[in-house]
Amino acid sequence: MQLENALRNALREEQFELHYQPQVDSANQSIVGFEALVRWHHPQQGMISPARFIPVAEETGLIVQLGDWVLNEACRQNLAWQAAGLPPIPVAVNISPLQFRQSEFAATVARVLAHTGLPPECLELELTEGVMMDAAERNIETLRRLRALGVKLSIDDFGTGYSSLAYLKRLPIDTLKIDQAFVRDVVDDTDDAAIITTIIGLANNMRLRVVAEGVENESQMRFLIAGGCGFQQGYLFSRPLPGAEFESFWRRRL
């Protein structure tokens, strides 16, 4: 398979880089965290979107190696920024289901933290609803181990999966990220508005942080603020940026 071979090669040749997108506090738009999003610069084909290669990496198992690289690079970069005087805030890293299900996943995270020296509270892991809701006791155990390390845990794309509310209560998580599909038409679509208001209420009542994703304009932002959504992320604030550009953006906003 062509893409698979190209991916293997890309891992050897380090053709990946991380871009970073800020998460802001609704109250004052200060940057309180940032999400790392992987990019692949293919020497012939140019930029290949993760929407295309992450599924292949997941099917072939290469996601484990790629995920390790992403985790290391995100932690290394965050610590480098702290060493350069930027505030200690968490970097959020997307974790694929297969990566999470490796029996040694929590040990891998512990190793990366020890190796890079990043304080655990400066790392947040984004897991999908599917992974979180998988009733396998082994998964809960992994979540507990991660929590015991001191890293933060969030549910990505919340609202698109099949979360059971009873289950949510048992999960050792910090943050719900509202999927951008609900944010897109929140101003015009009364169903989306109701869903968002409900998720925000659920999060606030359960003392979870809530981040709305895909915020692109002021009217969406105003709706979210009025509804009590604590944190936001989206093109309105910034697109995902290469490291150096993200750093300049961040410094201008301090």
Ligand code: G
């Ligand atoms: O940033 P962008 O819109 O191109 O990302 C597309 C998809 O790829 C999103 O679902 C995002 O969560 C996923 N993605 C981006 N970076 C990573 C990563 O480092 N690991 C995993 N597992 N998924 C990622």
Ligand code: G
């Ligand atoms: O699955 P996950 O939520 O991790 O994916 C995040 C994806 O959303 C990334 O590919 C990122 O580039 C993209 N993204 C971030 N902000 C916006 C936005 O405001 N609008 C849209 N359409 N996509 C966004």
Ligand code: MN
């Ligand atoms: Mn994400």
Ligand code: NA
């Ligand atoms: Na998401």
